[in-house]
Structure formats: structure tokens, C-alpha cells
Amino acid sequence: MLMALVRRLTLSFLILFMVAVFVFVATEVLPxxxxxxxxSADDLAVMSDADIEEMRQRFxxxxxxxxxxxxxxxxxxxxxxxxxxxxxxxxxxLIWHPLLNSVILGAIITAFTLPTAxxxxxxxxxxxxxxxxGAVSTLTLVGYSIPDxxxxxxxxxxxxxxxxxxxxxxxxxxxxSTSELLAVSLLPALTVIxxxxxxQSRLLRAGFIxxxxxxxxxxxxxSGLPEKWVVFRHALPASIIPMLNSLALxxxxxxxxxxxxxRVFGYxxxxxxxxxxxxxxxxNVVQGITFWSASFIIFMNLLADFAIIALDPRxxxxxxx
Amino acid sequence: xxxxxxxxxxxxSPGTMVGIAIVLLHATVAFLAPWIAPYEATSIVGFPxxxxxxxxFLLGTDNIGRDYLSRLMMGGRTSMFVALVAxxxxxxxxxxxxxxxxxxxxxxxxxxxRIVDTMLAIPGILFVxxxxxxxxxxxAVLIFAIGFSYMPGAIRVIRSHALTIVPLxxxxxxxxxxxxxxxxxxxxxxPNCIEIITVEFxxxxxxxxxxxxxxxxxxxxxxxPTPDWGxxxxxxxxxxxxxxxxxxxxxxxxxxxxxxLNLASDGLANAMGLDAAxxxx
Numbered sequence: 204m205l206m207a208l209v210r211r212l213t214l215s216f217l218i219l220f221m222v223a224v225f226v227f228v229a230t231e232v233l234p235x236x237x238x239x240x241x242x243s244a245d246d247l248a249v250m251s252d253a254d255i256e257e258m259r260q261r262f263x264x265x266x267x268x269x270x271x272x273x274x275x276x277x278x279x280x281x282x283x284x285x286x287x288x289x290x291x292x293x294x295x296x297l298i299w300h301p302l303l304n305s306v307i308l309g310a311i312i313t314a315f316t317l318p319t320a321x322x323x324x325x326x327x328x329x330x331x332x333x334x335x336x337g338a339v340s341t342l343t344l345v346g347y348s349i350p351d352x353x354x355x356x357x358x359x360x361x362x363x364x365x366x367x368x369x370x371x372x373x374x375x376x377x378x379x380s381t382s383e384l385l386a387v388s389l390l391p392a393l394t395v396i397x398x399x400x401x402x403q404s405r406l407l408r409a410g411f412i413x414x415x416x417x418x419x420x421x422x423x424x425x426s427g428l429p430e431k432w433v434v435f436r437h438a439l440p441a442s443i444i445p446m447l448n449s450l451a452l453x454x455x456x457x458x459x460x461x462x463x464x465x466r467v468f469g470y471x472x473x474x475x476x477x478x479x480x481x482x483x484x485x486x487n488v489v490q491g492i493t494f495w496s497a498s499f500i501i502f503m504n505l506l507a508d509f510a511i512i513a514l515d516p517r518x519x520x521x522x523x524x
Numbered sequence: 525x526x527x528x529x530x531x532x533x534x535x536x537s538p539g540t541m542v543g544i545a546i547v548l549l550h551a552t553v554a555f556l557a558p559w560i561a562p563y564e565a566t567s568i569v570g571f572p573x574x575x576x577x578x579x580x581f582l583l584g585t586d587n588i589g590r591d592y593l594s595r596l597m598m599g600g601r602t603s604m605f606v607a608l609v610a611x612x613x614x615x616x617x618x619x620x621x622x623x624x625x626x627x628x629x630x631x632x633x634x635x636x637x638r639i640v641d642t643m644l645a646i647p648g649i650l651f652v653x654x655x656x657x658x659x660x661x662x663x664a665v666l667i668f669a670i671g672f673s674y675m676p677g678a679i680r681v682i683r684s685h686a687l688t689i690v691p692l693x694x695x696x697x698x699x700x701x702x703x704x705x706x707x708x709x710x711x712x713x714x715p716n717c718i719e720i721i722t723v724e725f726x727x728x729x730x731x732x733x734x735x736x737x738x739x740x741x742x743x744x745x746x747x748x749p750t751p752d753w754g755x756x757x758x759x760x761x762x763x764x765x766x767x768x769x770x771x772x773x774x775x776x777x778x779x780x781x782x783x784x785l786n787l788a789s790d791g792l793a794n795a796m797g798l799d800a801a802x803x804x805x
Contacts, residue, residue: 214641221642229654341539344790348782350734352741352754353775356761360768452677455647462649463738467761477650478742481657489657493650500645 207512215505222497223276230486231268280498284491294491298476302495305461305472311392312457316399323400324407325439331412340408346401351460355394355467362390391468395460403446403453410445414438444515447507451500458496533795540791546784550777554601561594565751573767586756586770587763596773598751600781603736606663606746610671611732615725617671618678623713625679626686627695627705636679643676652739661747666739670732678724685720689713719796726789730782737778753778 278285284294323343327336362368414420415438423433446453462474469475473492480488534540553560562582563569570580572589583592625636643651655669689695690713698708739745740754748755753774760770 217638218641218645221638222645225642225646226654230658344786345783348730348734348786349779350738350741350754350775350782352738352757353779356757356764356771356775359764360771364765364768451644455649458647459649459735459738462742466742477653478744481653481744484657486654486657489650489654493646493654496647496650497645500647504645 301476320403323404328408328411343401351463391464410442414442450507543787557597561597563591563594565594565598595751599753607732610667614671614674622679622682640676648673723793730785
């Protein structure tokens with residue numbers, strides 16, 4: 204079991220390193236370098252080659268790629284993402300408050316989504332083929348088919364345009380207090396929750412059905428255990444495993460959802476910062492956000508793997524063997 | 525499982541048939557749009573913001589006076605095209621890598637799977653953002669980015685299916701007969717993975733159409749003046765108080781298309797004895 208943990212840990216570090224290489228190389232193979240992004244055609248017209256070369260040196264772009272990679276990577280894992288190209292601000296300072304705001308929104312969504320999806324998924328999975336299952340499954344299919352930005356805009360039309368309960372666009376600064384953020388995060392959270400509950404409950408339903416058909420549940424039943432015991436003690440814990448296995452996808456999906464709703468509602472989060480950075484072609488900022496998000500996913504995946512090892516005796520023995 | 529029974533099961537499921545009908549309807553309109561749309565979708569033909577039901581402009585006009593019905597008809601074409609090309613390429617690449625990794629095993633398999641793990645750790649939307657920041661917005665960039673970001677998940681699913689086929693008698697027999705690796709791949713492995721590849725294709729088609737329209741909405745996808753539902757919604761949001769219908773109409777179309785695609789692919793997966801929800805990783 205200890206071996207399994209160590210193996211997972213080493214693998215996570217390897218993947219973290221590969222993500223860093225990938226993110227760095229992706230920006231390295233781009234046509235031109237940071238200078239070309241930074242300078243407009245007008246700037247280029249008036250600047251001599253020597254000027255440009257001098258700037259390249261100032262940005263440190265004349266050094267070999269692996270030196271710059273190492274500098275960036277060693278900074279990034281210890282919380283320094285470098286500076287923005289245009290005004291030379293610290294990237295971490297720029298994204299810190301938006302990041303916290305997105306974490307708050309993401310936490311609210313997750314705290315709501317996972318328990319709800321768990322209940323819906325296990326009930327529909329248990330009553331598979333029944334009328335309830337049919338109706339709920341159709342509803343969840345429709346739920347995860349409708350794009351987040353459609354749900355968000357429909358909510359705006361309903362509550363802001365027709366009923367005038369809420370303002371359509373949020374006007375808070377990115378360093379607003381938590382209580383202020385909670386007040387404005389209701390509709391954005393609801394938007395993402397609808398789609399994610401639908402998706403996650405389908406995953407759980409599939410996992411639950413698979414576990415209920417598995418041999419160890421059959422054995423538990425045959426040995427005369429009461430049905431409640433079989434479901435709550437044996438089937439449910441095991442059916443969380445597919446959910447844990449797809450944790451990376453849940454977080455990726457959540458991130459995509461956040462980017463969209465932050466745009467729809469003007470919520471001052473990381474997603475909004477990202478879209479603005481893309482518009483300004485701030486490669487460094489996009490790079491930093493991508494690397495940190497990937498690191499978070501790798502870390503959560505590692506936790507999920509540990510949880511699976513603890514939950515599933517089969518994995519425990521297979522991995523340590 | 526034979527073709528006939530799969531088709532029979534699809535036919536006996538009303539949800540699946542509804543899904544297929546919706547998708548066919550969307551595909552037909554999208555295909556015929558250049559001929560049946562009443563106006564040129566990108567040209568200004570009337571007063572701006574005409575309401576629904578105006579004579580000559582059945583669904584009114586948008587904020588600069590382009591015919592909304594024509595734009596709605598044309599609005600699904602680009603995202604459907606982008607998704608189709610991206611996912612076709614993506615599935616072809618994924619199938620090749622997944623099946624060869626499963627068959628060859630060893631360091632090659634390890635290498636492919638570590639790349640897959642790496643790609644899966646990078647959220648799709650950030651990957652696309654990174655590519656678009658560097659290369660700018662164009663359909664080619666979008667196709668590449670979408671296709672690439674859907675590969676790792678598909679590789680995982682197809683590989684785990686292929687792993688169950690590799691040890692089977694007929695594959696081993698083919699190997700012992702001295703059949704070349706290439707022929708074993710083409711004659712024995714690929715045909716037996718075709719069902720799972722089809723389901724993956726269908727599932728990822730609907731999810732990539734969602735992705736393309738979301739990216740267009742965010743300003744990372746298809747660029748104006750191309751008529752596109754995601755873009756049209758982003759545009760219409762500016763006048764949401766005055767004309768909520770301009771937001772609701774494209775929303776309705778994109779939603780029905782994805783619901784149709786998901787109903788169809790869900791039914792297809794069930795008919796083949798696979799669970800669609802499990803295929804989504």
C-alpha cells in the first residue's frame with residue numbers, strides 16, 4: 204500500500220513537470236516571441252533592429268530556451284509567475300483576488316452539486332428502468348445539453364429583465380469582501396450547478412448500476428444481509444469511485460463553467476481575467492493560469508487516488524503487488 | 525452484435541428516434557441554408573432591431589439590421605463544420621494511438637499514457653485559450669485546438685476497450701500466423717473497436733459543438749462577421765433588455781441541437797450495450 208502511494212506521488216511530479224514543459228513549449232513554438240506580441244506594427248516601423256535586440260535582452264529573451272524554462276518553472280512552483288508583458292506588473296498580484304473569488308464561487312457550486320448529484324444518481328440508479336428513472340434521466344440529459352451561457356442568459360432574462368429581482372450585471376471590484384461576493388454569486392452559481400448536477404448524477408447513476416451488478420454486492424445479498432445494509436455499506440461507497448476517477452474532468456468542466464458564467468454575469472474572477480488576458484495577448488498570464496490550474500488538478504487527482512486506494516480493496520492489493 | 529439488432533434497438537427507443545430526427549432537421553437546414561435563407565446573412569437589409577413578425581423579416585432584424593431568420597439558419601453551419609472536422613481527425617488519431625498502445629504495450633504504451641495524463645491535467649478551455657492567444661482566432665486554429673483537446677479522453681476509453689481484445693484467441697492466432705502488425709491492426713483490432721469508436725465520436729461531437737459555441741460566445745472561437753449562434757448570443761446580450769428574443773432564439777437552436785445529439789448518442793450507446801455516461805471520461 205505504501206508502494207502504491209509512493210508510485211502515485213512520483214507519477215504526479217512527473218506529470219506536473221510535463222505539464223510545465225508542455226505549457227512552456229506551446230508558447231515557445233508560437234510564431235514570433237513575446238516581443239512581437241508586445242510591439243505593434245507601428246512600434247516596429249519606427250524601431251531599429253538594434254532597439255529590438257536591446258529590448259529582447261531586457262526581457263531576457265536572448266538566452267537559450269531551457270534556461271528560461273528553468274527560471275519560469277522554478278518560479279511557478281513556488282508561487283512566482285513572472286511579470287506581465289505590457290505593463291510589467293506581477294502576474295500573481297494581478298490574478299490573486301480574482302483567483303480567490305473564483306475559488307469561492309467554485310466551492311459554493313461544488314458544495315451544492317456533489318451531494319445533490321449523489322442523491323439523484325443513487326436513487327435513479329437504484330430504481331433503474333422505472334418511470335422515475337426515465338423522467339429524471341431525460342431531465343438530466345437536457346440539463347447537461349444546454350450550454351452554461353444559455354442557462355445564464357435565460358436566468359438573466361427571467362430574473363433581471365422580466366421580474367427585475369436582480370441586477371443583470373454585477374458591479375463589484377475583484378477585491379470585494381466575501382459577503383459581498385456571496386450576495387452576487389447566487390445566479391452565477393445556480394447557472395453552473397444546473398448543468399453540473401445533471402452531468403455528475405448521470406456519472407453516479409452509471410457507477411451505482413455497475414456496482415449493484417458486481418460480484419461482491421451479489422455475495423453480500425446472498426449472505427442474507429438486509430437490503431439497506433447492502434446499499435449503504437457496500438454499494439454506495441464503491442460507486443463513488445467512478446466519480447473520484449473523473450475528478451480531473453469535473454474540475455476542468457467546473458473551470459470552463461466558471462469562465463463562461465463570469466463572462467455572462469461580469470463576476471470578477473479568474474475566468475474574466477483569463478479572457479481579458481487572451482484579448483490583450485498576454486501569453487504569460489494565460490500560461491500562468493493554465494499551469495496553476497493544471498497543478499491544482501494534479502494535486503486533487505492525487506488525493507482522489509489516495510481515497511480510491513483507501514476505499515477499494517481491489518485497487519489496494521493490485522497496486523501494491 | 526449485428527447491425528440489425530443495434531438498429532432494431534435504436535428504433536424501439538422513442539428518445540433516440542426523437543434525437544435523430546432533431547439532428548437530421550438541424551443538419552438539413554444547415555446544409556440548405558445558403559439556398560433557402562431569405563437574405564444574405566452578413567449584409568444589412570433593413571432597419572435595426574425590427575421586432576418579430578415584421579413583414580419581409582419574419583424574425584425581425586439584429587442590432588445593425590441584418591435579417592435574423594437568415595442569420596439563425598446560417599448560424600449552426602460553422603460550429604457544426606468545425607466540430608465535425610475536429611472530432612473526425614481527433615478520433616482517427618485517438619484510435620490509432622489507443623489501439624497501437626494497447627497492442628504494442630511496453631514503453632510505447634507508457635509513453636502514450638503519460639502524455640494522455642499530462643493532457644488530461646490541462647483544462648480544455650485553458651488549452652484552447654493558450655493556443656488562441658498565440659496563434660490568433662481562426663477556424664483552422666479552432667479545429668486544431670478542439671481536436672487536440674478531445675484526444676486524450678478518447679484514447680483512454682478506446683485503449684481500455686482494446687486491451688480486452690488483444691489477448692483474445694483470434695488476435696493471438698493472427699500474430700502466430702505471421703500477420704504483420706499493420707494488418708493485425710487493420711483486420712483484427714480496428715473492426716472490433718469500431719463500436720466504441722462510433723459511440724465516442726457521437727458523444728464528443730455533441731460536447732465539441734457545445735465547446736465551439738461557448739468559445740465563440742467568449743470571443744475565443746469563430747470570429748465575426750460569420751453568423752454563429754454563440755457569437756449572436758454574445759452580441760444580443762448587449763440589448764437584452766430591449767430585445768430578449770434576440771438572445772432566446774439562438775439559445776433555443778443551440779440547445780435543441782445538443783439535446784438531439786445527446787439523445788441520439790445516448791441511444792446509440794445503449795443499443796450497443798455501452799453506457800454513455802461511462803464513455804465520457
